[in-house]
Amino acid sequence: MKTTDIIRRAARSLANAKARTILTSLAIGVGAFTITVSLAAGQGAREYANNLINSNVNPQSLFVVADESIVGGGGLQSSIRVYDPDTTTTQGITVKQMTQEDIDMLADRDDLTNVMPIYQPSVQFMTFGDSTTRFVADVSTYNASIISGVAYGNVPPQGEAIAADEVVIPESYVQTLIDNKVIKNGSELVGKKVVMTAVQATASPTPEQIQAAFATGGETAVQSLLQPKTQTFSFKVRAVSAKSAEALTSTMSVQIAPDAARAISEFTTQGTPQYQKYFGATAIVKDGIDPVTVKESLAKDNLYAQTAQDLQGVVFTVVNTLQGIVLGFGVIALIASVFGIINTQYISVLERTREIGLMKALGMRGKSVSRLFQFEAAWIGFLGGIIGAGIAIVVGLLANPWITEMLGLSKGTSLLIFQPIPIAIMIIALIIIAMLAGWFPARKAAKLDPIEALRTE
Amino acid sequence: MIEVKNVTKTYGKKHSTFKALDDVSFSIPEGASVAIVGKSGSGKSTLMHAMSGLDRPESGEVIIDGTNILKLKSKAVDRFRSEKIGFIFQAFFVQANETCYDNVALPLEIARVSGTARKAQIVDALNIVELGDKVRQKARNLSGGQKQRLAIARAIVNKPSIIFADEPTGNLDSTTGEKVEDLLFGLNKQNGSTLIIVTHDADLASKCDMQIYVKDGKIDRIEGEQAAPVEEPEEVVVEKGPQDSREDSRHLKGVSRIGGDKESEEEE
Numbered sequence: 001m002k003t004t005d006i007i008r009r010a011a012r013s014l015a016n017a018k019a020r021t022i023l024t025s026l027a028i029g030v031g032a033f034t035i036t037v038s039l040a041a042g043q044g045a046r047e048y049a050n051n052l053i054n055s056n057v058n059p060q061s062l063f064v065v066a067d068e069s070i071v072g073g074g075g076l077q078s079s080i081r082v083y084d085p086d087t088t089t090t091q092g093i094t095v096k097q098m099t100q101e102d103i104d105m106l107a108d109r110d111d112l113t114n115v116m117p118i119y120q121p122s123v124q125f126m127t128f129g130d131s132t133t134r135f136v137a138d139v140s141t142y143n144a145s146i147i148s149g150v151a152y153g154n155v156p157p158q159g160e161a162i163a164a165d166e167v168v169i170p171e172s173y174v175q176t177l178i179d180n181k182v183i184k185n186g187s188e189l190v191g192k193k194v195v196m197t198a199v200q201a202t203a204s205p206t207p208e209q210i211q212a213a214f215a216t217g218g219e220t221a222v223q224s225l226l227q228p229k230t231q232t233f234s235f236k237v238r239a240v241s242a243k244s245a246e247a248l249t250s251t252m253s254v255q256i257a258p259d260a261a262r263a264i265s266e267f268t269t270q271g272t273p274q275y276q277k278y279f280g281a282t283a284i285v286k287d288g289i290d291p292v293t294v295k296e297s298l299a300k301d302n303l304y305a306q307t308a309q310d311l312q313g314v315v316f317t318v319v320n321t322l323q324g325i326v327l328g329f330g331v332i333a334l335i336a337s338v339f340g341i342i343n344t345q346y347i348s349v350l351e352r353t354r355e356i357g358l359m360k361a362l363g364m365r366g367k368s369v370s371r372l373f374q375f376e377a378a379w380i381g382f383l384g385g386i387i388g389a390g391i392a393i394v395v396g397l398l399a400n401p402w403i404t405e406m407l408g409l410s411k412g413t414s415l416l417i418f419q420p421i422p423i424a425i426m427i428i429a430l431i432i433i434a435m436l437a438g439w440f441p442a443r444k445a446a447k448l449d450p451i452e453a454l455r456t457e
Numbered sequence: 458m459i460e461v462k463n464v465t466k467t468y469g470k471k472h473s474t475f476k477a478l479d480d481v482s483f484s485i486p487e488g489a490s491v492a493i494v495g496k497s498g499s500g501k502s503t504l505m506h507a508m509s510g511l512d513r514p515e516s517g518e519v520i521i522d523g524t525n526i527l528k529l530k531s532k533a534v535d536r537f538r539s540e541k542i543g544f545i546f547q548a549f550f551v552q553a554n555e556t557c558y559d560n561v562a563l564p565l566e567i568a569r570v571s572g573t574a575r576k577a578q579i580v581d582a583l584n585i586v587e588l589g590d591k592v593r594q595k596a597r598n599l600s601g602g603q604k605q606r607l608a609i610a611r612a613i614v615n616k617p618s619i620i621f622a623d624e625p626t627g628n629l630d631s632t633t634g635e636k637v638e639d640l641l642f643g644l645n646k647q648n649g650s651t652l653i654i655v656t657h658d659a660d661l662a663s664k665c666d667m668q669i670y671v672k673d674g675k676i677d678r679i680e681g682e683q684a685a686p687v688e689e690p691e692e693v694v695v696e697k698g699p700q701d702s703r704e705d706s707r708h709l710k711g712v713s714r715i716g717g718d719k720e721s722e723e724e725e
Contacts (some may be wrong), residue, residue: 005566009559016554358550361511363539364567365532426668451506 001368010375025383026140027337032388035332040425042323043416065280100276117278123196126220138253153190153239166238345441357453370446385427464517477503492662495671543612547624553597582614604634
């Protein structure tokens with residue numbers, strides 16, 4: 001018997017038992033629904049993360065550290081280690097820092113540009129304009145590779161830094177500044193003078209230094225040697241940054257130019273072991289060079305880099321794990337429905353003993369009979385897949401705007417993205433699974449003795 | 458030409474064996490109408506199953522057109538059934554959910570007849586059984602007589618050389634039964650296909666050219682054109698001549714009354 005004829009007969013006998021067919025298909029549909037939604041959510045999350053990273057991170061950018069554990073993904077170590085003057089301990093985690101030599105070496109490489117260590121400028125307080133109110137806030141280096149939204153003023157295009165005397169203030173400061181009567185509205189902030197006061201760490205002068213100071217300036221010179229030094233740095237506000245859904249990091253600190261950041265951090269760490277030590281550095285790999293090869297060559301110098309792709313990988317790992325969990329529930333639902341198919345098809349074989357007997361008496365091969373029942377199961381799998389995927393797509397498309405609103409994503413972002421190919425693959429997989437489930441009943445049908453089946457009692 | 462030689466079929470195992478067929482031998486000329494007559498449990502159904510290749514007796518030969526079908530592999534037997542045999546059952550066994558067309562299509566599908574040739578054959582067969590106007594009707598909407606005529610259409614659509622009818626009128630009242638009988642005998646005469654009817658109805662049996670009476674798994678007696686089983690194959694070849702002429706005479710008569718036909722054969 002021709003396969004097309006078998007498929008048609010299979011479809012007809014399912015159509016003749018509509019209620020049973022639909023109910024069995026629905027069981028598979030539940031699994032198909034779950035799987036479709038998890039595929040769509042995973043895809044949506046990955047695309048969202050991808051958008052974030054691509055619009056915020058230069059794909060050629062590298063983040064370089066001296067401590068492998070930061071980017072190695074093996075978790076930060078907190079176990080006991082040999083003391084190293086190049087390490088720093090923050091929040092109980094000891095991290096090996098980069099030295100100025102490391103930075104110089106990076107800068108000397110001809111496959112890297114824009115090598116910039118991560119400065120940790122800290123100021124004691126800052127004042128705005130003519131106001132005498134002193135404010136405390138974090139200061140960080142302006143990251144030219146990340147574009148943040150702008151509420152007032154403007155920022156240079158991606159890849160260009162702000163000038164050494166400019167700062168970018170986060171929008172979240174505006175309310176505090178208004179409350180303290182520094183400004184009346186946010187736009188007033190643009191162009192305002194900002195003065196930061198940095199304090200040098202108290203130096204511990206050697207006895208020789210004290211003697212020398214005493215010899216030259218007497219007691220006052222010694223006192224001034226032990227007095228913490230302060231220095232002021234003046235800036236003007238270039239822009240007020242806005243929080244945006246597309247921004248990867250919504251920085252809550254005052255951003256200053258790299259040169260200014262270096263000046264402040266070198267001033268504050270002068271004379272301490274932290275002087276010219278860095279948590280890490282950022283660099284841009286020159287166009288046409290694969291960041292991965294640079295990463296590999298850096299590893300030989302005991303410097304460890306994270307590429308934009310690695311960052312994507314980290315985000316994707318999280319997304320994939322969550323997706324896998326949902327997918328797992330879908331698979332469990334499918335397993336349950338497989339038994340539904342086996343049961344339905346078994347009953348169908350029993351009900352249709354006569355029909356099977358007749359077909360065999362008329363010369364139909366056992367193989368063809370078996371295929372007839374397997375194709376019926378295949379139809380059930382196909383229908384279940386269509387029903388499940390169809391409902392998932394309709395629900396997903398209706399829910400997308402709502403989800404976007406609930407999560408505060410920017411307009412037009414869809415967190416459920418339905419792709420035809422994975423759904424088609426899923427339906428094909430369902431058909432195959434259904435056929436496997438139909439194998440036992442089909443074999444029973446194929447082995448039926450036509451004489452027994454046609455006995456009329 | 459169907460030859461059955463020393464066929465024995467035993468049911469059961471070891472101590473509780475039961476011989477459904479015990480050394481049965483006879484032969485049926487091509488184009489004849491034959492009744493296998495016997496009581497329930499006499500072995501007549503087993504005999505039909507053996508002759509149609511549905512069952513495999515453990516010993517003996519069933520030679521149809523020169524081939525011993527008991528020696529064929531199961532695939533070849535299935536093919537033999539799909540190409541050469543038509544079945545008609547007491548309980549019709551038409552698929553109630555399917556249309557008349559799809560019911561009749563089944564043997565053609567099994568025999569892998571191409572779609573274009575199929576349609577004409579199906580419509581032809583339905584016209585012959587006077588169901589040409591019910592092509593797209595579901596079989597469940599047919600009356601008993603119509604269902605059996607549908608079953609006949611299904612049996613003849615493939616132009617088989619042998620048609621087995623197992624109590625074809627058993628589930629029908631006498632009027633519709635008679636119509637079905639006329640149809641069966643008419644087809645037997647017109648198409649020259651061999652008709653083998655399994656029945657316990659003496660009236661129906663008497664309308665056949667030949668009656669094989671089965672009792673307790675043995676041939677009780679054979680009446681009609683061929684009283685004794687053929688022993689020598691040579692004789693069979695000799696008989697071919699008169700058989701052909703008889704077929705010609707049958708053709709001329711068309712669907713004539715069975716009694717007259719029988720008489721003319723007895724004259725030979």
